[in-house]
Amino acid sequence: MSDTERVALAFSGGLDTTVCVPLLEEEYGYDEVIGVTVDVGQPEAEFAEAEETAEALDLEHYVVDAKAEFAELCFDAVRANASYQGYPLGTALARPVIATSILEVAKEQGCTGLAHGSTGKGNDQLRFEAVWRDSDLEVIAPVRELGLTREFEQSYAEERDLPIEGGDEGKYSIDTNLWSRSVEGSELEEPSYVPPEGIYEWTNAPTADTLEIEVGFENGYPVSLDPGEQSSQSNRNATRSDADSDMEPVELIEELNDLAGGYGVGRSDIMEDRMLGLKVRENYEHPAATVLLNAHAALEDLVLTKEERAFKKQVDHEWSEKGYQGLVNAPLVSALEGFIAETQTRVTGSVTIRFEGGQARPVGRSSPYAVYSAEAASFNTEDITGSIEQSDATGVAKYHGFQERLANRVINQNKE
Numbered sequence: 209m210s211d212t213e214r215v216a217l218a219f220s221g222g223l224d225t226t227v228c229v230p231l232l233e234e235e236y237g238y239d240e241v242i243g244v245t246v247d248v249g250q251p252e253a254e255f256a257e258a259e260e261t262a263e264a265l266d267l268e269h270y271v272v273d274a275k276a277e278f279a280e281l282c283f284d285a286v287r288a289n290a291s292y293q294g295y296p297l298g299t300a301l302a303r304p305v306i307a308t309s310i311l312e313v314a315k316e317q318g319c320t321g322l323a324h325g326s327t328g329k330g331n332d333q334l335r336f337e338a339v340w341r342d343s344d345l346e347v348i349a350p351v352r353e354l355g356l357t358r359e360f361e362q363s364y365a366e367e368r369d370l371p372i373e374g375g376d377e378g379k380y381s382i383d384t385n386l387w388s389r390s391v392e393g394s395e396l397e398e399p400s401y402v403p404p405e406g407i408y409e410w411t412n413a414p415t416a417d418t419l420e421i422e423v424g425f426e427n428g429y430p431v432s433l434d435p436g437e438q439s440s441q442s443n444r445n446a447t448r449s450d451a452d453s454d455m456e457p458v459e460l461i462e463e464l465n466d467l468a469g470g471y472g473v474g475r476s477d478i479m480e481d482r483m484l485g486l487k488v489r490e491n492y493e494h495p496a497a498t499v500l501l502n503a504h505a506a507l508e509d510l511v512l513t514k515e516e517r518a519f520k521k522q523v524d525h526e527w528s529e530k531g532y533q534g535l536v537n538a539p540l541v542s543a544l545e546g547f548i549a550e551t552q553t554r555v556t557g558s559v560t561i562r563f564e565g566g567q568a569r570p571v572g573r574s575s576p577y578a579v580y581s582a583e584a585a586s587f588n589t590e591d592i593t594g595s596i597e598q599s600d601a602t603g604v605a606k607y608h609g610f611q612e613r614l615a616n617r618v619i620n621q622n623k624e
């Protein structure tokens with residue numbers, strides 16, 4: 209190997225990562241920078257922008273397709289009903305996947321350093337570095353370490369004639385992947401500011417149109433979509449006429465984002481507590497995630513016992529916290545997934561979801577594992593519960609509330 213020092217940069221072609229290229233050479237003494245863009249389902253335009261900018265910078269550029277792997281992680285998140293304060297974790301789950309892919313390219317290309325363009329305020333720096341600091345490569349965050357502001361980056365780029373015009377970044381900071389699209393910054397930061405319709409790209413404003421679809425699950429994993437029939441005024445066409453089973457995760461998510469987004473499903477506007485303690489206003493779009501999470505929860509409600517449901521809430525909460533932190537490889541997560549896997553062996557069946565008024569509401573569910581017996585509920589015939597009869601409940605009813613009645617009597621006696 210030569211003694212040329214190479215550094216791999218997480219590269220998007222946006223302003224932050226573009227200014228990082230000369231900075232890594234000038235301020236950090238690297239001889240060569242390579243840019244790595246990891247595909248986790250960003251829109252085509254972002255790759256075109258990255259490609260163009262890389263060319264203009266004369267940057268050696270690699271694109272890695274990690275969509276399938278990312279989609280699998282999103283489906284693990286569905287099994288864990290994963291959500292952080294109402295956010296289904298798109299960016300958070302993508303970061304470890306991206307970081308791992310970049311580390312692999314860096315090693316293949318003989319790099320001794322890894323760099324990202326994150327600032328010192330967000331979560332992404334922590335998620336990237338949680339993966340990278342497990343290697344012996346140097347980890348560099350120029351924007352954070354040199355305390356750069358956006359104004360500085362803009363004038364620095366102009367001075368050096370860096371290619372930034374190609375990127376139409378607008379005033380918002382946007383992060384898009386298969387699972388969610390986040391929009392933050394500028395006047396959206398003010399919690400009282402009501403976002404204009406224009407910030408949304410994946411979702412229409414909800415209308416009076418409704419649609420019922422069926423989502424199929426096997427072992428807690430979404431496996432099929434049946435777009436069903438649409439019930440109203442408009443001439444919107446469902447994109448598919450019959451059930452499509454065993455769809456690939458990427459395809460299923462993409463199709464559902466389109467379909468549900470058309471009905472205004474999956475918008476959220478939340479106050480998010482970041483890892484470093486900042487409370488930040490965030491806007492997200494995540495139609496597929498909303499549908500799959502709602503459908504999955506509805507199926508669990510049918511097949512799990514009351515106590516499994518209650519305990520799983522805690523398990524799901526812990527999974528979501530680690531997901532938000534970008535620590536899905538933690539031993540705790542494997543342990544939680546042991547419990548999750550055990551419960552999901554029964555989460556097989558299908559759920560009817562109605563898109564209505566921007567909501568994705570479960571309106572029907574069925575499963576061979578349903579903990580439901582029509583006979584038991586109606587007391588008509590003998591059934592799996594054996595020979596229980598209505599009158600057997602008399603004893604239970606006599607006991608019910610016994611301790612409370614006694615306690616109240618004692619309290620009252622002591623008042624006298």
Ligand code: ARG
Binds near residue numbers: 331390490
């Ligand atoms: N607040 C979200 C998160 O921490 C989204 C962050 C979006 N990232 C970005 N670089 N714009 O996961």
